[in-house]
Amino acid sequence: MKGLFITFEGNEGSGKSTQVPLLVEKLREWGHTVKVFREPGGTPIGEEIRHTLKHSLSNAAMTSEAELLLMNASRAQLVREVIRPALARGEIIVCDRFYDSTTAYQGYGRQLDLLTVKHVIDLAVGDTRPDLTLFLKVPQAVSEERLRSRQSTMPFLRDRMEEADRAFFERVTKGYDAIAAEHPDRIKVIHAVGTIEEIQSAIWRVAAPLAATRVS
């Protein structure tokens, strides 16, 4: 029995880190075996790559091309080391970001050639594709405000990705809208403003029917 692969996507401050554990908890209550990962990262090699991409003190000169390849190096490892074996065992994978982030951030945000980006993603993931993607959409102003407040509570944790300018994040947002419009069957847009419970319910309405098709 093939498992189920669910990914979360969204701009900074879209509430993914709150909603991912809530969905995982629900799925486990239903008796499913669930593994949860984040990208970049999720494996020992991937977590080292994540550090290089985000927090390393020597990453300021990183080119967009190096960024694209490192994101996908982490992904290639995650797919082969853990995602494929878990799906083959019939488990549910929930991943905080996957390749739509690369299209949005490196493709639309950094403005790398979209076809090249697609080829790199294809190499990294092969035929391992999400069954469902939950795109948590928040207005740009909400995203910026949440990012500012997170940075003010954790000023010691520098993040190279968050140093990009407003135009970059606006392009990322436009990119997500374009990707969601291109894949309406897989990507469900969740309007992530409202209470945590309201957003959780909206997510569950989409995820539950799919989870019900998998017997754990």
Ligand code: TMP
């Ligand atoms: P986060 O775990 O806090 O969301 O941080 C991950 C950062 O990396 C975030 O700024 C989005 C970015 N990212 C990309 O630019 N491309 C990718 O393919 C992925 C997975 C993440």
